Amino acid sequence: MSARKSARTVEVARGVHWLPLRGANAYFVHSGESWVLIDAGFPGCGRIIAEVAERLCGATGRPESILITHGHLDHVGSAVGLAAAWNVPILAPMGEMPFIDGTALYPEPLVAWLARVLPRRAMEALVRDSDLGDAVRPFEPQAGVPGLPEWACVPTPGHTPGHVAFFRPVDRTLIAGDAVLTMAWSSRLGGRGAGWLWDLVRRKPRLSGPPTIFTCNWRDAAASVVALAELDPWVLATGHGTPLAGRHAAPALGAFAARVAAASVC
Numbered sequence: 001m002s003a004r005k006s007a008r009t010v011e012v013a014r015g016v017h018w019l020p021l022r023g024a025n026a027y028f029v030h031s032g033e034s035w036v037l038i039d040a041g042f043p044g045c046g047r048i049i050a051e052v053a054e055r056l057c058g059a060t061g062r063p064e065s066i067l068i069t070h071g072h073l074d075h076v077g078s079a080v081g082l083a084a085a086w087n088v089p090i091l092a093p094m095g096e097m098p099f100i101d102g103t104a105l106y107p108e109p110l111v112a113w114l115a116r117v118l119p120r121r122a123m124e125a126l127v128r129d130s131d132l133g134d135a136v137r138p139f140e141p142q143a144g145v146p147g148l149p150e151w152a153c154v155p156t157p158g159h160t161p162g163h164v165a166f167f168r169p170v171d172r173t174l175i176a177g178d179a180v181l182t183m184a185w186s187s188r189l190g191g192r193g194a195g196w197l198w199d200l201v202r203r204k205p206r207l208s209g210p211p212t213i214f215t216c217n218w219r220d221a222a223a224s225v226v227a228l229a230e231l232d233p234w235v236l237a238t239g240h241g242t243p244l245a246g247r248h249a250a251p252a253l254g255a256f257a258a259r260v261a262a263a264s265v266c
């Protein structure tokens with residue numbers, strides 16, 4: 001038995017286990033007899049995710065699939081290795097496919113900056129490296145959430161074009177990816193203003209929009225925050241930060257969405 005300290009998970013809603021990883025969150029979600037992993041952390045997180053899977057997922061020791069909210073490296077970094085080790089698919093929203101199949105890079109500020117400073121061949125290599133390979137299977141958000149029949153898929157474009165969130169109406173549990181964050185961050189949606197940097201340093205819970213340099217379309221991102229607030233979540237579990245749960249979650253998200261809507265971001 002390993003002497004390493006076991007990874008800590010917290011059940012933030014019935015059958016929804018939050019796994020805080022280095023720099024990002026992953027969630028194990030139970031449905032019926034099976035499990036799904038939602039998002040897969042940075043590269044190098046595979047071992048800790050696999051260890052948790054062995055503990056949670058019963059006889060098979062693995063989930064049925066790896067579901068992703070979007071294709072950023074901090075959400076898919078360990079997905080390919082885990083998919084191979086578990087022999088399961090990586091299920092990706094259809095709108096994310098060009099950015100994870102080696103076709104294109106995200107239309108985000110970081111990529112625009114890289115295109116200015118890197119030679120064309122280096123950019124072409126980045127495009128090729130974005131290909132997650134044959135384990136990826138696209139799904140249509142309108143068709144529901146593969147493997148999670150109690151859940152709905154909520155298109156939340158803006159941070160990335162095909163970004164989705166996952167929502168379970170029966171107990172209003174929301175897994176929001178990076179459409180909204182439960183931590184201070186530098187974002188055009190709510191990240192500025194007095195104290196955000198200090199809150200970030202202290203890792204103080206605070207709602208924020210998605211990170212500025214990684215976000216593709218601010219008008220869509222603002223509309224997605226408003227759409228998520230309308231779900232009135234009891235649990236708000238995001239890609240970064242500690243999940244919010246309880247009667248304060250929806251009012252906090254509602255107040256944040258009102259500020260975002262009033263700011264008329266474009």
Ligand SMILES: [Zn+2]
Nearest residue numbers: 072159178214
């Ligand atoms: Zn992201």
